[in-house]
Amino acid sequence: MPSADVTTIFYGPIINPISLTSYSALPRCLLAVDALGNVDWIVEDVAPYELQSTLAAKGKPDANVVDLKDGEFIIPGFIDTHTHAPQVPNMGTGGQYQLLDWLQTLTFPMEAKFEDIKFARSTYASVVKRTVNAGTTTCCYYGTLHLEATKILADIVHSLGQRAFVGKCNMNRESPSYYVEPSVDSSVNATRDLIAHIRALSQSSAAADQEPLVQPIITPRFAISCTDDLLMELGSLVSEDPSLRIQTHISENLSEIDFTLSLFPSASTYAGVYDSFGLLRSNTILAHAVHLSEDEIDLIKARGSGISHCPTSNFNLSSGVAPIGHYLDKGLKVGLGTDVAGGFNISILNAIQNASVAAKVCSFQARDSSTLQPAQQEFANKALSIPTLLYLATAGGAAVCGLENQVGSFAPGKSFDALLVSVREEAGNGGLWGLAGSLSSDVSEDERKKLLEGWLERFLFCGDDRNISRVYVQGRFIGGKAFRS
Numbered sequence: 417m418p419s420a421d422v423t424t425i426f427y428g429p430i431i432n433p434i435s436l437t438s439y440s441a442l443p444r445c446l447l448a449v450d451a452l453g454n455v456d457w458i459v460e461d462v463a464p465y466e467l468q469s470t471l472a473a474k475g476k477p478d479a480n481v482v483d484l485k486d487g488e489f490i491i492p493g494f495i496d497t498h499t500h501a502p503q504v505p506n507m508g509t510g511g512q513y514q515l516l517d518w519l520q521t522l523t524f525p526m527e528a529k530f531e532d533i534k535f536a537r538s539t540y541a542s543v544v545k546r547t548v549n550a551g552t553t554t555c556c557y558y559g560t561l562h563l564e565a566t567k568i569l570a571d572i573v574h575s576l577g578q579r580a581f582v583g584k585c586n587m588n589r590e591s592p593s594y595y596v597e598p599s600v601d602s603s604v605n606a607t608r609d610l611i612a613h614i615r616a617l618s619q620s621s622a623a624a625d626q627e628p629l630v631q632p633i634i635t636p637r638f639a640i641s642c643t644d645d646l647l648m649e650l651g652s653l654v655s656e657d658p659s660l661r662i663q664t665h666i667s668e669n670l671s672e673i674d675f676t677l678s679l680f681p682s683a684s685t686y687a688g689v690y691d692s693f694g695l696l697r698s699n700t701i702l703a704h705a706v707h708l709s710e711d712e713i714d715l716i717k718a719r720g721s722g723i724s725h726c727p728t729s730n731f732n733l734s735s736g737v738a739p740i741g742h743y744l745d746k747g748l749k750v751g752l753g754t755d756v757a758g759g760f761n762i763s764i765l766n767a768i769q770n771a772s773v774a775a776k777v778c779s780f781q782a783r784d785s786s787t788l789q790p791a792q793q794e795f796a797n798k799a800l801s802i803p804t805l806l807y808l809a810t811a812g813g814a815a816v817c818g819l820e821n822q823v824g825s826f827a828p829g830k831s832f833d834a835l836l837v838s839v840r841e842e843a844g845n846g847g848l849w850g851l852a853g854s855l856s857s858d859v860s861e862d863e864r865k866k867l868l869e870g871w872l873e874r875f876l877f878c879g880d881d882r883n884i885s886r887v888y889v890q891g892r893f894i895g896g897k898a899f900r901s
C-alpha cells in the first residue's frame with residue numbers, strides 16, 4: 417500500500433520522551449506528518465547541507481518545510497488526565513476550604529448552573545478553547561450530572577478538534593437536593609445516551625485503526641455520591657463494553673476517606689470499594705491518590721489502573737502530598753491532572769511545576785523523619801527530574817488513558833499531537849528572557865543538545881500559553897498563539 421502523501425515536514429529542534437528517566441533532545445530533526453495526521457518518518461540529525469538530499473531520499477525533494485527558528489522547538493502535546501470543565505468559572509477561589517466543604521459551598525452551586533444549556537454552551541466553548549491554547553492536546557473532562565450540557569461539551573470538543581474523554585457525573589446521593597440524580601435508572605440511562613451521542617459524533621472522522629478523537633468515559637463522581645446499586649450498574653456497563661474508560665476520585669482527603677468507609681462498611685479500603693463493583697480496571701483513571709495504603713497500591717497495580725497526580729489541587733485544598741515517587745517505584749502508571757477548580761490553573765505546565773515542588777516536599781519529609789528508607793528506590797522521596805516531569809505530562813498520561821500506542825511521544829504511525837513552543841523574546845512572556853545561543857552557529861552536537869535542554873527546562877518552569885505558538889492534534893493545527901492572531 418502506498419504511504420499517504422506527506423502534508424507537513426518540520427525541520428528543527430524536537431524533544432521526544434523515551435522513558436521516566438530519559439528523553440531525546442534532537443536539535444536538527446526532520447519529522448514528516450502524513451495526510452492522516454500521523455508521524456510518517458523521522459530523521460534525527462540532519463545538518464543544513466544534508467537537508468535537500470535527505471528530502472530527495474525520502475521522495476519529497478520539493479516538499480514545503482516548516483523551518484523552526486532559534487528558540488522554537490516541538491514537543492508532544494500535554495495530556496490532562498483529570499479536570500472538571502464546569503468548574504473553570506470557579507478557578508482561583510475557595511482555597512480556604514477542604515474538599516467536602518468546598519464541594520458544598522462552591523462546586524455544587526456552580527455545577528448546578530449547567531442545567532441552563534445556553535450557559536453551558538457559552539461556558540464550555542470558552543473552557544475548551546482555553547484548554548487547547550494551554551497546550552492540552554488530550555483532556556479527560558468531567559462534565560456535570562446534566563446529559564444535555566455534557567453532550568454540548570462533547571460537541572464543542574469535537575468541533576474544536578481536541579482529543580478527549582468526556583463524562584457525565586453519576587451522583588445519586590450525598591449531594592444537595594438541587595443537584596442530585598433522582599434514581600439509578602435515570603443516571604444509567606443518561607450515561608448510555610451520552611455514550612451513544614459521543615460515539616455517533618466520531619464515527620465519520622476516525623481512521624479505521626485508530627481510536628476516535630472524542631470518546632465517552634464512565635464518571636462515577638466518587639464513591640460517596642453513588643449508591644451500591646448505581647456502582648453495580650456502572651460495573652455492568654463496563655463489563656459489557658470493556659473499551660469504556662472509567663474516571664473517578666480516590667483518597668484525596670482524610671475526611672472523605674472516613675466518610676467513604678462509613679458508607680461502605682463491607683469494604684476494608686477505598687480502592688476496595690471500586691474493586692468490589694468491577695470498577696478498578698486497566699483503563700480506570702484514579703485522581704489524587706494522596707493517602708493510599710500499601711494494600712491499595714498493590715491492588716491498583718494488580719488491576720493495572722492509572723493514577724492522575726493533581727498536585728496543585730492537593731496543595732490548594734490542603735489535601736496532602738501524594739507520594740508519586742513511591743508509586744513510580746511500585747510500577748504504577750502515573751499522569752498529571754490539573755483538577756480545575758481544586759487546582760487553580762488549566763495548564764499542565766502548572767501541574768508540572770507543582771509536581772516538582774510536591775516531590776521535593778516528600779524528600780524534605782523523608783530527610784526530616786527518622787524512618788529508614790528502603791534501599792532500592794529510584795524515585796521515592798527524591799526530586800523528580802526534568803525527564804520524569806516531561807514523561808508524566810506526556811507519555812505517562814497517555815498510558816493512564818490507554819493511548820500509549822497513539823500519543824505521548826513521536827514515532828512513525830503515532831498521531832502527531834504536538835506543540836510548537838517558542839521561548840523567543842517576541843513571545844512576550846516576561847518570565848522567560850535572556851535565552852542566549854543559537855543552534856545554527858558553529859557549535860558541537862553536545863552544545864546544541866545542552867542549549868535545547870535549557871530551553872525545555874525554562875519553558876516547563878517559566879512558560880505559559882504565550883510560549884505555545886501552535887497546537888496540533890492528529891496533525892491538524894487547532895490552537896495556540898499563532899492560531900489566535
Ligand SMILES: [Zn+2]
Nearest residue numbers: 500665703755
Ligand atoms: Zn476532581
